[in-house]
Amino acid sequence: MADEIPTVQILDKQNYFEQTLLPLPNALPYPPLAPSSLRLRTSVLSLTVNNFTYAALGTLLHWWDVHPLPPSTPAPYDDGAKYGRISAWGYAEVLESTVPSVPRGSHLWGYVPLGTLAEDLEVRPHRPDGDAADSDGDATAAQVLVTSAHRQRAMPIYNRYFVYPPSGGRAAEIARRTRAVAHDALLRVMHATAFLMADFAFNADAARLVNPGLGPDTNDDAIWSARDADLSGATVLVLAPGSKVAAIFASLLRARPTGRPRRIIGASSEASRAFVEGTGAYDAVISTAGDPLQAVRDHHEDGSRLAIFDFGGRAGIGPRWAASLAAHPQYTARLLFVGVGSDILDPATASAVRAAAAAAPPKPAYKAVRVNADDMRRRAIQRLGEDGYWAEEARSWALFREEGIKGLDVAWGQGMPDVIKGWDRLARGEVLPNEGLVYKL
Structure with a gap:
């Protein structure tokens, strides 16, 4: 997988129903990873109506800034005024790390790019002494906050990631494409x-x-x-x-x-x-x-x-x-x-x-x-304190994670070509009310 040519979705910012699946062979090999950084690759994502909201209001609310066009993007798609990348919710795998508390092989849940190109982010642990190594449950999951300069105009939730270490069970759930993992991508932020x-x-x-x-x-x-x-x-x-x-x-x-x-x-x-x-x-x-x-x-x-x-x-x-x-x-x-x-x-x-x-x-x-x-x-x-709030949200989410919404069927796709098809179906209004679109990359 390390030498696989990465592909990314590129959107026309004014007509974001129009998309291109773009291979980026010149993005390889990846450069050395900077200090206090993670190299992430999207492993699971979902598509919902929210993706179009991110594109429509992307300039106003800085969603286009979150995952900018890669330096290796060829013409004409390297024109940042016309083209951009938007994001989805799901999981990313840590391919490399210079953050001691987040080892290689961990998975992060949060706002992830649509593509298989690895992304480097500067981060800091949510707590200075935070240790993800023994935490895999949602109630106790460690968190990291993105400090990369290009991300700082986005609202804080888009720069917060929950960390699931390789020693826990989340990686196995992702590999099995469990219903709970699909709900993490589709429903957790909702x-x-x-x-x-x-x-x-x-x-x-x-x-x-x-x-x-x-x-x-x-x-x-x-x-x-x-x-x-x-x-x-x-x-x-x-x-x-x-x-x-x-x-x-x-x-x-x-x-x-x-x-x-x-x-x-x-x-x-x-x-x-x-x-x-x-x-x-x-x-x-x-x-x-x-x-x-x-x-x-x-x-x-x-x-x-x-x-x-x-x-x-x-x-x-x-x-x-x-x-x-x-x-x-x-x-x-x-x-x-x-x-x-x-x-x-x-x-x-x-x-x-x-x-x-x-x-x-x-x-x-x-x-x-x-x-x-x-x-x-x-x-x-401010009302409950950091620990109190995140513990309460996690307990509430745990009641939904396994069962989800009654009658909502998860449709798993595989790879970026399926993501492209799903985007087109959403744009054409073809996705059924009871259908949830989730993809393993």
Whole structure:
């Protein structure tokens, strides 16, 4: 494998549905590894709608910077203004290391490039005395933080990697392509967002409450209060309920010992309805083709709170439904709208999406917030401390890692040619709601 010609996916930044699988023979041999560095090669990755979001907003949020074009990239693909590389979640193998706590043969879970080209990263252990050698479980996994200069404008979560040493069992799981490893690639980062929402941002316990949105850390009740966060007795209406974050969030809400919503309703397209119903995460599933006012009347108790969570409903349906309901005074004062995800971002409309993301949205007549996982995590760590937070997230993830989402089928592919095919299928809208795309490289 050391002398195998590496290949990488190259995207047109303006039309990121267009891709090229590019061999890089001149990248070999690899140079000597610098001090405090790891040489990593992607071993497992997943493809989801998020990959297109990373491309569409890659300049604004510096996702194109994370894995830059390699120096050996030939023309015309060496033009960084036109072409770039995007990333996915999964595992990378440590081919070489000059970091004593991370030996060769370890695997790192985190944000990995689409390709078989090895990547050199400068890192530091999360703890100065951190030792990955005897830790293989998620609750106790060591972590490293990337210090490479080109990565520092990206949000912190993209520079954090969990370390699984060669002496543990994770490498064997990866080799066997287990369902749990597939869930690590497909669902772990989705679970993290859902966990932060359910256990912190939408938790009325003042000791755990954090503001879900972008901005400075503050406990100002005018921005986000326990009353805002309280979903007990509320009707929760979920748009794009088949999204992975949505299904996990709904499951976490249902499992709460206290503070549960009265009902959790999924509003789904007909194409996704059977899968959404099969997850078992929702009390009822309705069609987005219907009248939102009638849907709420059928499932909402008068006088109780109505919370709409939009995980990426098609064609802006979330804001449209919220505006339609807010036009009726009985809902306006008790309405909460939460933006979480986005639909597949077509390159033809991406410029409008980027402009909207960069601009301050108009203030609606109802309470509205857009969540940001990185800010929620930072605030949750302030509440619990580093050890407390990561232990809680790991315990919550352990409940999902083996079983995943009910009805979600894992489709394993092998090698970069299969990754290219999967990207094309996602771009064409051919991936079924119950299908999870995972690849072993």
